[in-house]
Amino acid sequence: MxxxxxxxxxxxxxxxxxxxxxxxxxxxxxxxxxxxxxxxxxxxPPLAPTARPRTILALGLNYADHAKELEFKAPEEPLVFVKGQSALIGHRQHTRRPAGVQFMHYECELAIVVGKTARNVKRDDAYDFIGGYTVANDYAIRDYLENWYRPNLRVKNRDTCTPLGPWFVDAADIADPMALALRTTVNGTVTQEGNTRDMIFDAPFLIEYFSRFMTLSPGDLILTGTPDGVVDCKPGDVVVTEIEGIGALVNTIAAA
Structure with a gap:
């Protein structure tokens, strides 16, 4: 549902x-x-009031084609950063582009919503700890980037820069989250296409990996990275990030 x-x-x-x-x-x-x-x-954002994320974990360079697009070697273990809740907004809302920025791009991502407390979970049991999925658009502002392997807060944790939604889809309704088509359009033109099967580190791996050293709580989010095909987005642009079986998340860029 x-x-x-x-x-x-x-x-x-x-x-x-x-x-x-x-x-x-x-x-x-x-x-x-x-x-x-x-x-x-x-x-x-389609998260229950009693299960707001305590932790938002976001993956960088989790698709080999995106790493290649940025002229980087694919990572050998997850490249992860943490986000705050103030970055989250809902479907059909506006994301602010700071004045003077030269390059700001979308990132269509499958977002995993943790369903129950997870500690030391084995890969084979990982799906039992996933409550569902939603679509994330994790904007990045490349002007502020200090190091591709260490995105700072101004790049990845800005207010309004992580639209989420429209729907939270129960895990039981997604037969194989590792075989979902992703697509982004900007003003109706397709600019990005990919598939979750191309992730370097898939959903079961990530649940196992994180739960080895930290507790995952109900409502926590894992943003799983984006494929290649990112373009600069300007004020007025309407960006739709869509994942098969989950939904189409609409967002509009506004001048700050």
């Missing part, structure tokens, strides 16, 4: 995906039973 968190008529609601005007996922059936088209809602 696809779940959402939205604001309608000044009140926060949870809801589920609903067909509208013959279009799947075009509306949300709210917790009070009303069906409301997407355009009439204010969207929040």
């Amino acid at each position: 696809k779940h959402a968190r939205v604001i309608f008529e000044g009140r926060e609601h949870t809801g589920t995906s609903h067909e509208f005007d013959g279009r799947p996922d075009a509306a949300v059936q709210l917790d009070d039973g009303r069906v409301v088209p997407q355009e009439q809602l204010v969207w929040l």
